[in-house]
Amino acid sequence: MSRAVSGLSPAALRPLPRRFYARPVLRVARDLLGRLLVHQTPKGRMVGRIVEVEAYRGRDDPASHAYRLTPRSKIMASPPGTAYVYFSYGNHFCLNVVAEREGTAAAVLLRAVEPLQGLALMARHRGVDLRDPAALRRLAAGPGRLTRAMNITGADNGRDLTRPPLYIARGRPGRRLVGRSPRVGVRRAADRPWRFYLRDSGYLSRAGTSPMRALPSRRSRDVPRTWSRV
DNA sequence: ACTACGATCTACT
DNA sequence: GTAGATCGTAGTG
Numbered sequence: 001m002s003r004a005v006s007g008l009s010p011a012a013l014r015p016l017p018r019r020f021y022a023r024p025v026l027r028v029a030r031d032l033l034g035r036l037l038v039h040q041t042p043k044g045r046m047v048g049r050i051v052e053v054e055a056y057r058g059r060d061d062p063a064s065h066a067y068r069l070t071p072r073s074k075i076m077a078s079p080p081g082t083a084y085v086y087f088s089y090g091n092h093f094c095l096n097v098v099a100e101r102e103g104t105a106a107a108v109l110l111r112a113v114e115p116l117q118g119l120a121l122m123a124r125h126r127g128v129d130l131r132d133p134a135a136l137r138r139l140a141a142g143p144g145r146l147t148r149a150m151n152i153t154g155a156d157n158g159r160d161l162t163r164p165p166l167y168i169a170r171g172r173p174g175r176r177l178v179g180r181s182p183r184v185g186v187r188r189a190a191d192r193p194w195r196f197y198l199r200d201s202g203y204l205s206r207a208g209t210s211p212m213r214a215l216p217s218r219r220s221r222d223v224p225r226t227w228s229r230v
Numbered sequence: 231a232c233t234a235c236g237a238t239c240t241a242c243t
Numbered sequence: 244g245t246a247g248a249t250c251g252t253a254g255t256g
Binding site for chain 3: 065068070071072073086087088089090091
Binding site for chain 2: 054056063064065086088089090091092094096109111142143144145148183184185186187205
């Protein structure tokens with residue numbers, strides 16, 4: 001009954017090595033798009049394609065939890081590839097991957113994935129009915145929904161994301177149309193466009209609710225410069 | 231000890 | 244489009 005899912009070859013499911021994360025966090029954030037978030041649980045394996053992320057830096061980033069090092073944010077200074085999971089708004093968990101080298105305190109927030117495998121399990125975690133056509137789009141669209149769907153909690157804080165049962169795999173990131181915008185829900189440093197997303201994805205946290213508007217773009221090295229209004 | 235405020239989501243108008 | 248839920252974290256007294 002384990003139907004082969006397209007794009008989930010053994011090669012694609014190989015974990016990203018730690019050195020992948022040991023680079024500037026903006027670079028890591030962009031490069032995480034198209035990769036696979038994998039969670040293997042007793043109930044089954046869930047896989048989602050990362051389509052939306054945000055970069056948070058350390059003492060130079062007022063929007064980051066690590067702007068001031070506290071007991072909570074201390075874990076952001078862990079070795080690259082470590083999970084930073086925190087509880088938000090009294091309701092939801094958010095999953096980050098620590099980036100850059102140990103001691104730097106930078107991380108990437110995973111904001112949305114496109115569900116590829118374990119859809120029924122995710123739907124059960126979310127308490128939604130997949131027969132509703134709109135349910136799939138929103139299944140893991142948003143940091144809280146993502147963790148809920150893939151059953152990621154505070155117990156996963158500090159975990160090593162370079163190996164099972166919870167890890168990020170290479171995927172097959174081909175040509176990617178990447179958009180960027182200011183980070184969602186942050187008031188400080190709102191001018192920094194450190195949110196990155198796959199422009200043609202239908203699984204974004206902000207795609208359905210507030211339409212994205214492509215503004216006249218400057219030329220950029222490898223990233224089309226597209227802002228969305230928030 | 232007490233208070234203010236979120237890196238959010240859902241339901242309802 | 245807007246309000247309410249809901250609670251850990253962090254800053255202040």
